[in-house]
Amino acid sequence: MVQAKTWILTKHFEGFPKDSNFELKVEELPEPKDGEVLVEAVFLSVDPYMRPFSKFRMKEGDVMIGTQVAKVIQSKNPTFPVGTHVVARSGWSTHTVCDGTGLIPIMPDWPQDVSLALALGAIGMPGLTALYGIEEVLGLQKGETLLVNAAAGAVGSVVGQIAKIKGCKVVGSAGSDAKVAFLKELGFDEAFNYKTVGSLEEALKKASPEGYDCYFDNVGGPFSAVALQQMKNFGRIAVCGSISVYNDTTPQTGPYPYLTMIFKQIKMEGFLQSRWEHKHPESLKRLMGWLKEGKLKSREHMTKGFENMPAAFMGMLKGENTGKAVVTV
Numbered sequence: 591m592v593q594a595k596t597w598i599l600t601k602h603f604e605g606f607p608k609d610s611n612f613e614l615k616v617e618e619l620p621e622p623k624d625g626e627v628l629v630e631a632v633f634l635s636v637d638p639y640m641r642p643f644s645k646f647r648m649k650e651g652d653v654m655i656g657t658q659v660a661k662v663i664q665s666k667n668p669t670f671p672v673g674t675h676v677v678a679r680s681g682w683s684t685h686t687v688c689d690g691t692g693l694i695p696i697m698p699d700w701p702q703d704v705s706l707a708l709a710l711g712a713i714g715m716p717g718l719t720a721l722y723g724i725e726e727v728l729g730l731q732k733g734e735t736l737l738v739n740a741a742a743g744a745v746g747s748v749v750g751q752i753a754k755i756k757g758c759k760v761v762g763s764a765g766s767d768a769k770v771a772f773l774k775e776l777g778f779d780e781a782f783n784y785k786t787v788g789s790l791e792e793a794l795k796k797a798s799p800e801g802y803d804c805y806f807d808n809v810g811g812p813f814s815a816v817a818l819q820q821m822k823n824f825g826r827i828a829v830c831g832s833i834s835v836y837n838d839t840t841p842q843t844g845p846y847p848y849l850t851m852i853f854k855q856i857k858m859e860g861f862l863q864s865r866w867e868h869k870h871p872e873s874l875k876r877l878m879g880w881l882k883e884g885k886l887k888s889r890e891h892m893t894k895g896f897e898n899m900p901a902a903f904m905g906m907l908k909g910e911n912t913g914k915a916v917v918t919v
Protein backbone atom coordinates (compact mmCIF):
# COMPACT_ATOMS: atom_id res chain seq x y z
CA MET A 591 0.00 0.00 0.00
CA VAL A 592 1.28 3.46 -0.88
CA GLN A 593 0.11 6.62 0.82
CA ALA A 594 -0.53 9.53 -1.54
CA LYS A 595 -0.49 13.14 -0.41
CA THR A 596 -2.73 15.49 -2.39
CA TRP A 597 -3.59 19.17 -2.24
CA ILE A 598 -7.33 19.81 -2.51
CA LEU A 599 -9.01 23.05 -3.57
CA THR A 600 -11.33 23.47 -0.59
CA LYS A 601 -12.89 26.73 -1.72
CA HIS A 602 -12.79 28.54 -5.08
CA PHE A 603 -10.37 31.48 -5.10
CA GLU A 604 -11.76 34.92 -4.55
CA GLY A 605 -9.15 37.54 -5.27
CA PHE A 606 -5.57 36.50 -4.55
CA PRO A 607 -5.28 32.82 -3.39
CA LYS A 608 -4.95 32.19 0.36
CA ASP A 609 -3.68 29.27 2.45
CA SER A 610 -7.29 28.54 3.41
CA ASN A 611 -8.15 27.70 -0.23
CA PHE A 612 -6.05 24.53 0.07
CA GLU A 613 -6.03 21.41 2.22
CA LEU A 614 -3.45 18.62 2.35
CA LYS A 615 -4.96 15.13 2.38
CA VAL A 616 -3.40 11.70 2.75
CA GLU A 617 -5.00 8.61 1.25
CA GLU A 618 -4.07 4.97 0.75
CA LEU A 619 -3.81 4.00 -2.90
CA PRO A 620 -4.92 0.58 -4.20
CA GLU A 621 -2.41 -1.70 -5.93
CA PRO A 622 -2.34 -1.10 -9.71
CA LYS A 623 -4.63 -3.49 -11.62
CA ASP A 624 -3.83 -4.99 -15.05
CA GLY A 625 -3.12 -2.14 -17.47
CA GLU A 626 -2.41 0.33 -14.65
CA VAL A 627 0.72 1.98 -13.26
CA LEU A 628 1.70 3.72 -10.04
CA VAL A 629 3.65 6.94 -10.59
CA GLU A 630 5.59 9.00 -8.06
CA ALA A 631 6.02 12.76 -8.50
CA VAL A 632 9.61 14.03 -8.86
CA PHE A 633 9.01 17.66 -9.97
CA LEU A 634 5.67 19.46 -9.84
CA SER A 635 4.76 22.55 -11.82
CA VAL A 636 3.00 25.63 -10.50
CA ASP A 637 1.61 27.73 -13.35
CA PRO A 638 -0.46 30.90 -13.74
CA TYR A 639 -3.21 29.06 -15.71
CA MET A 640 -4.17 27.18 -12.52
CA ARG A 641 -5.72 30.37 -11.16
CA PRO A 642 -8.23 31.04 -14.03
CA PHE A 643 -8.69 27.34 -14.98
CA SER A 644 -9.69 26.39 -11.43
CA LYS A 645 -12.86 28.39 -11.90
CA PHE A 646 -13.91 26.67 -15.12
CA ARG A 647 -12.40 23.19 -14.78
CA MET A 648 -12.64 22.36 -11.07
CA LYS A 649 -15.17 22.07 -8.32
CA GLU A 650 -14.49 22.55 -4.63
CA GLY A 651 -13.01 19.35 -3.17
CA ASP A 652 -11.11 18.43 -6.36
CA VAL A 653 -7.37 17.78 -6.38
CA MET A 654 -5.60 20.92 -7.68
CA ILE A 655 -4.95 20.62 -11.41
CA GLY A 656 -1.38 20.45 -12.63
CA THR A 657 1.40 18.66 -14.43
CA GLN A 658 4.39 16.84 -12.94
CA VAL A 659 7.42 14.89 -13.97
CA ALA A 660 6.87 11.47 -12.40
CA LYS A 661 8.60 8.10 -12.22
CA VAL A 662 6.79 4.82 -12.78
CA ILE A 663 7.39 2.81 -9.59
CA GLN A 664 4.94 -0.09 -10.17
CA SER A 665 3.63 -1.21 -13.53
CA LYS A 666 1.11 -3.62 -14.97
CA ASN A 667 1.16 -1.73 -18.28
CA PRO A 668 3.91 -2.74 -20.74
CA THR A 669 3.90 0.73 -22.36
CA PHE A 670 5.27 2.21 -19.11
CA PRO A 671 7.89 -0.07 -17.51
CA VAL A 672 9.13 0.58 -13.97
CA GLY A 673 11.75 3.36 -14.01
CA THR A 674 10.20 5.23 -16.96
CA HIS A 675 9.88 9.00 -16.48
CA VAL A 676 6.72 10.66 -17.76
CA VAL A 677 5.03 14.02 -17.84
CA ALA A 678 1.76 13.36 -16.05
CA ARG A 679 -1.36 15.45 -15.70
CA SER A 680 -1.88 14.06 -12.20
CA GLY A 681 -2.51 17.31 -10.36
CA TRP A 682 -0.97 18.20 -7.02
CA SER A 683 -0.40 14.57 -5.89
CA THR A 684 2.70 12.73 -4.73
CA HIS A 685 1.47 9.36 -6.05
CA THR A 686 -1.15 8.36 -8.61
CA VAL A 687 -2.53 5.08 -9.91
CA CYS A 688 -3.75 5.40 -13.49
CA ASP A 689 -4.21 3.43 -16.70
CA GLY A 690 -1.62 5.43 -18.65
CA THR A 691 -4.07 7.92 -20.15
CA GLY A 692 -2.54 11.39 -19.92
CA LEU A 693 0.99 10.06 -19.33
CA ILE A 694 3.49 11.36 -21.88
CA PRO A 695 6.88 9.61 -21.87
CA ILE A 696 9.82 12.01 -21.59
CA MET A 697 11.21 12.51 -25.09
CA PRO A 698 13.64 9.79 -26.15
CA ASP A 699 17.36 10.63 -25.89
CA TRP A 700 16.82 13.18 -23.08
CA PRO A 701 20.45 14.09 -22.24
CA GLN A 702 21.74 12.89 -18.87
CA ASP A 703 23.16 16.31 -18.05
CA VAL A 704 19.81 18.11 -18.49
CA SER A 705 17.52 18.12 -15.45
CA LEU A 706 14.11 16.54 -16.02
CA ALA A 707 12.65 19.66 -14.38
CA LEU A 708 13.06 21.34 -17.78
CA ALA A 709 10.29 19.07 -19.09
CA LEU A 710 7.98 21.40 -17.16
CA GLY A 711 9.69 24.54 -18.47
CA ALA A 712 11.90 25.41 -21.42
CA ILE A 713 11.61 21.88 -22.90
CA GLY A 714 7.96 21.55 -21.95
CA MET A 715 4.67 23.40 -22.10
CA PRO A 716 6.04 26.94 -21.46
CA GLY A 717 8.80 26.50 -24.08
CA LEU A 718 6.23 25.24 -26.59
CA THR A 719 4.01 28.23 -25.81
CA ALA A 720 6.88 30.60 -26.58
CA LEU A 721 7.71 28.81 -29.83
CA TYR A 722 4.13 28.66 -31.16
CA GLY A 723 3.40 32.25 -30.13
CA ILE A 724 6.42 33.41 -32.11
CA GLU A 725 6.15 31.17 -35.16
CA GLU A 726 2.46 30.36 -35.55
CA VAL A 727 0.81 33.49 -34.16
CA LEU A 728 3.24 36.37 -34.72
CA GLY A 729 5.17 34.99 -37.70
CA LEU A 730 8.18 36.91 -36.36
CA GLN A 731 10.66 37.86 -39.11
CA LYS A 732 14.40 38.53 -38.97
CA GLY A 733 15.17 42.18 -38.24
CA GLU A 734 11.88 42.90 -36.50
CA THR A 735 11.52 44.32 -32.98
CA LEU A 736 9.65 42.27 -30.38
CA LEU A 737 8.35 43.29 -26.96
CA VAL A 738 7.67 40.66 -24.27
CA ASN A 739 6.48 41.16 -20.69
CA ALA A 740 6.81 38.83 -17.67
CA ALA A 741 10.04 38.35 -19.62
CA ALA A 742 12.05 36.67 -16.84
CA GLY A 743 9.41 33.98 -16.35
CA ALA A 744 9.02 30.51 -17.84
CA VAL A 745 7.42 31.57 -21.13
CA GLY A 746 8.87 35.08 -21.45
CA SER A 747 12.52 34.05 -21.01
CA VAL A 748 12.19 31.53 -23.86
CA VAL A 749 10.31 34.03 -26.04
CA GLY A 750 13.16 36.54 -25.86
CA GLN A 751 15.82 33.94 -26.61
CA ILE A 752 13.98 32.45 -29.60
CA ALA A 753 13.49 35.97 -30.96
CA LYS A 754 17.27 36.50 -30.66
CA ILE A 755 17.90 33.19 -32.46
CA LYS A 756 15.68 34.53 -35.24
CA GLY A 757 17.78 37.69 -35.57
CA CYS A 758 15.41 40.17 -33.95
CA LYS A 759 15.76 43.07 -31.54
CA VAL A 760 14.21 42.06 -28.19
CA VAL A 761 12.83 44.31 -25.47
CA GLY A 762 11.71 42.71 -22.20
CA SER A 763 10.06 43.98 -19.03
CA ALA A 764 10.14 42.31 -15.62
CA GLY A 765 9.34 43.14 -12.01
CA SER A 766 12.75 43.46 -10.32
CA ASP A 767 16.27 44.71 -11.03
CA ALA A 768 17.63 41.18 -10.51
CA LYS A 769 15.25 39.94 -13.22
CA VAL A 770 16.38 42.75 -15.54
CA ALA A 771 20.00 41.64 -15.00
CA PHE A 772 18.95 38.06 -15.86
CA LEU A 773 17.37 39.29 -19.12
CA LYS A 774 20.62 41.02 -20.06
CA GLU A 775 22.48 37.75 -19.36
CA LEU A 776 20.09 36.01 -21.74
CA GLY A 777 20.96 38.47 -24.50
CA PHE A 778 17.92 40.76 -24.48
CA ASP A 779 18.82 44.03 -26.24
CA GLU A 780 16.82 46.18 -23.83
CA ALA A 781 15.24 45.34 -20.49
CA PHE A 782 13.57 47.42 -17.79
CA ASN A 783 11.84 47.04 -14.43
CA TYR A 784 8.22 48.01 -15.11
CA LYS A 785 7.64 48.62 -11.38
CA THR A 786 10.25 51.38 -11.09
CA VAL A 787 10.35 53.09 -14.50
CA GLY A 788 7.80 55.74 -13.59
CA SER A 789 6.39 56.14 -17.08
CA LEU A 790 5.88 52.85 -18.95
CA GLU A 791 5.21 54.84 -22.12
CA GLU A 792 8.60 56.57 -21.86
CA ALA A 793 10.39 53.28 -21.08
CA LEU A 794 8.89 51.62 -24.16
CA LYS A 795 9.74 54.63 -26.35
CA LYS A 796 13.30 54.74 -25.03
CA ALA A 797 13.84 51.01 -25.58
CA SER A 798 12.61 51.20 -29.18
CA PRO A 799 11.95 54.76 -30.46
CA GLU A 800 10.73 53.40 -33.80
CA GLY A 801 8.05 51.22 -32.08
CA TYR A 802 7.35 47.47 -32.08
CA ASP A 803 6.52 45.04 -34.87
CA CYS A 804 5.47 42.28 -32.50
CA TYR A 805 4.22 42.14 -28.93
CA PHE A 806 4.13 38.84 -26.99
CA ASP A 807 1.69 39.65 -24.21
CA ASN A 808 1.81 37.61 -20.99
CA VAL A 809 0.35 40.28 -18.74
CA GLY A 810 -2.63 42.14 -20.30
CA GLY A 811 -4.45 44.92 -18.38
CA PRO A 812 -3.03 48.44 -18.11
CA PHE A 813 0.43 47.36 -19.39
CA SER A 814 -1.11 46.31 -22.70
CA ALA A 815 -3.18 49.47 -23.01
CA VAL A 816 0.11 51.44 -22.98
CA ALA A 817 2.08 48.95 -25.11
CA LEU A 818 -0.57 48.95 -27.83
CA GLN A 819 0.06 52.65 -28.46
CA GLN A 820 3.72 51.87 -29.20
CA MET A 821 3.02 49.34 -31.94
CA LYS A 822 4.09 50.08 -35.51
CA ASN A 823 1.53 50.12 -38.29
CA PHE A 824 0.50 46.54 -39.14
CA GLY A 825 1.93 45.38 -35.79
CA ARG A 826 1.04 41.89 -34.55
CA ILE A 827 0.12 40.96 -30.98
CA ALA A 828 0.09 37.43 -29.56
CA VAL A 829 -2.22 37.35 -26.55
CA CYS A 830 -0.67 34.55 -24.53
CA GLY A 831 -1.74 35.44 -20.99
CA SER A 832 -3.16 38.22 -18.85
CA ILE A 833 -1.77 37.51 -15.41
CA SER A 834 -2.41 41.09 -14.26
CA VAL A 835 -6.17 40.38 -14.19
CA TYR A 836 -6.33 36.74 -13.00
CA ASN A 837 -6.94 37.71 -9.37
CA ASP A 838 -9.42 40.52 -10.03
CA THR A 839 -12.76 40.19 -8.29
CA THR A 840 -14.41 42.72 -10.62
CA PRO A 841 -13.46 43.09 -14.31
CA GLN A 842 -11.15 45.98 -15.19
CA THR A 843 -12.47 48.43 -17.77
CA GLY A 844 -10.83 50.44 -20.60
CA PRO A 845 -9.11 52.29 -22.09
CA TYR A 846 -10.40 50.40 -25.11
CA PRO A 847 -7.92 49.71 -27.93
CA TYR A 848 -10.22 49.79 -30.94
CA LEU A 849 -9.31 53.15 -32.51
CA THR A 850 -5.58 52.46 -32.22
CA MET A 851 -6.09 49.00 -33.68
CA ILE A 852 -8.00 50.44 -36.62
CA PHE A 853 -5.65 53.31 -37.43
CA LYS A 854 -2.49 51.20 -36.98
CA GLN A 855 -4.17 48.18 -38.63
CA ILE A 856 -2.98 45.94 -35.81
CA LYS A 857 -3.60 42.21 -35.73
CA MET A 858 -4.23 40.68 -32.28
CA GLU A 859 -4.71 36.95 -31.74
CA GLY A 860 -5.28 34.94 -28.58
CA PHE A 861 -3.96 31.40 -28.48
CA LEU A 862 -3.54 28.22 -26.45
CA GLN A 863 -0.40 26.18 -27.06
CA SER A 864 -2.53 23.00 -27.25
CA ARG A 865 -3.72 24.10 -30.73
CA TRP A 866 -0.43 22.72 -32.10
CA GLU A 867 -0.28 19.53 -30.00
CA HIS A 868 0.41 17.51 -33.18
CA LYS A 869 3.72 19.42 -33.49
CA HIS A 870 4.88 18.91 -29.87
CA PRO A 871 7.41 16.06 -30.46
CA GLU A 872 9.18 17.88 -33.30
CA SER A 873 9.03 21.21 -31.42
CA LEU A 874 10.50 19.73 -28.22
CA LYS A 875 13.41 18.35 -30.29
CA ARG A 876 14.05 21.85 -31.70
CA LEU A 877 13.99 23.41 -28.22
CA MET A 878 16.36 20.72 -26.91
CA GLY A 879 18.63 21.32 -29.92
CA TRP A 880 18.91 25.04 -29.09
CA LEU A 881 19.55 24.18 -25.42
CA LYS A 882 22.38 21.79 -26.31
CA GLU A 883 23.88 24.37 -28.71
CA GLY A 884 23.91 26.92 -25.87
CA LYS A 885 21.47 29.23 -27.70
CA LEU A 886 18.70 28.63 -25.17
CA LYS A 887 19.37 28.97 -21.46
CA SER A 888 17.02 27.89 -18.75
CA ARG A 889 16.63 28.73 -15.11
CA GLU A 890 14.38 26.99 -12.61
CA HIS A 891 13.08 28.54 -9.41
CA MET A 892 12.97 25.49 -7.12
CA THR A 893 10.84 25.20 -4.00
CA LYS A 894 11.62 22.19 -1.86
CA GLY A 895 8.87 20.08 -0.33
CA PHE A 896 5.42 18.96 -1.50
CA GLU A 897 3.96 20.62 1.60
CA ASN A 898 5.02 23.97 0.09
CA MET A 899 2.93 23.67 -3.13
CA PRO A 900 0.46 26.45 -2.18
CA ALA A 901 3.31 28.76 -1.10
CA ALA A 902 5.15 28.10 -4.38
CA PHE A 903 1.98 28.78 -6.39
CA MET A 904 1.20 32.03 -4.57
CA GLY A 905 4.87 33.06 -4.73
CA MET A 906 4.87 32.61 -8.51
CA LEU A 907 1.73 34.74 -8.84
CA LYS A 908 3.53 37.44 -6.80
CA GLY A 909 6.60 37.28 -9.04
CA GLU A 910 9.02 35.53 -6.67
CA ASN A 911 10.25 33.26 -9.49
CA THR A 912 13.00 33.93 -12.01
CA GLY A 913 12.56 31.29 -14.69
CA LYS A 914 10.23 28.34 -14.28
CA ALA A 915 8.61 27.82 -10.88
CA VAL A 916 8.98 24.14 -9.92
CA VAL A 917 8.45 22.19 -6.70
CA THR A 918 10.72 19.25 -5.82
CA VAL A 919 9.18 16.54 -3.68
Ligand SMILES: NC(=O)c1ccc[n+]([C@@H]2O[C@H](COP(=O)([O-])OP(=O)(O)OC[C@H]3O[C@@H](n4cnc5c(N)ncnc54)[C@H](OP(=O)(O)O)[C@@H]3O)[C@@H](O)[C@H]2O)c1
Binds near residue numbers: 808913
Ligand atom coordinates in the same frame (compact mmCIF):
# COMPACT_ATOMS: atom_id res chain seq x y z
N1 LIG B 1 -1.76 30.68 -23.98
C1 LIG B 1 -1.11 29.61 -23.51
O1 LIG B 1 -1.19 28.50 -24.06
C2 LIG B 1 -0.25 29.79 -22.30
C3 LIG B 1 0.60 28.77 -21.86
C4 LIG B 1 1.43 29.01 -20.73
C5 LIG B 1 1.38 30.24 -20.08
N2 LIG B 1 0.51 31.18 -20.53
C6 LIG B 1 0.46 32.51 -19.89
O2 LIG B 1 1.74 33.09 -20.03
C7 LIG B 1 1.98 33.98 -18.94
C8 LIG B 1 3.34 33.62 -18.31
O3 LIG B 1 3.25 32.31 -17.78
P1 LIG B 1 4.53 31.62 -17.13
O4 LIG B 1 4.17 30.20 -16.87
O5 LIG B 1 5.70 31.95 -17.96
O6 LIG B 1 4.64 32.35 -15.72
P2 LIG B 1 5.92 33.13 -15.17
O7 LIG B 1 6.15 34.30 -16.05
O8 LIG B 1 7.02 32.18 -14.94
O9 LIG B 1 5.41 33.61 -13.73
C9 LIG B 1 4.45 34.60 -13.61
C10 LIG B 1 5.09 36.00 -13.64
O10 LIG B 1 4.10 36.95 -13.94
C11 LIG B 1 4.51 38.20 -13.45
N3 LIG B 1 3.36 38.90 -12.89
C12 LIG B 1 2.58 38.53 -11.88
N4 LIG B 1 1.63 39.46 -11.63
C13 LIG B 1 1.82 40.43 -12.53
C14 LIG B 1 1.19 41.69 -12.79
N5 LIG B 1 0.14 42.11 -12.08
N6 LIG B 1 1.68 42.46 -13.79
C15 LIG B 1 2.74 42.05 -14.52
N7 LIG B 1 3.38 40.88 -14.32
C16 LIG B 1 2.93 40.09 -13.33
C17 LIG B 1 5.57 37.94 -12.39
O11 LIG B 1 6.81 38.44 -12.89
P3 LIG B 1 7.27 39.97 -12.65
O12 LIG B 1 8.17 39.94 -11.46
O13 LIG B 1 7.98 40.30 -13.92
O14 LIG B 1 6.04 40.79 -12.42
C18 LIG B 1 5.62 36.42 -12.28
O15 LIG B 1 6.93 35.95 -12.06
C19 LIG B 1 0.80 33.84 -18.00
O16 LIG B 1 -0.10 34.88 -18.26
C20 LIG B 1 0.19 32.51 -18.39
O17 LIG B 1 -1.17 32.43 -18.08
C21 LIG B 1 -0.30 30.98 -21.60
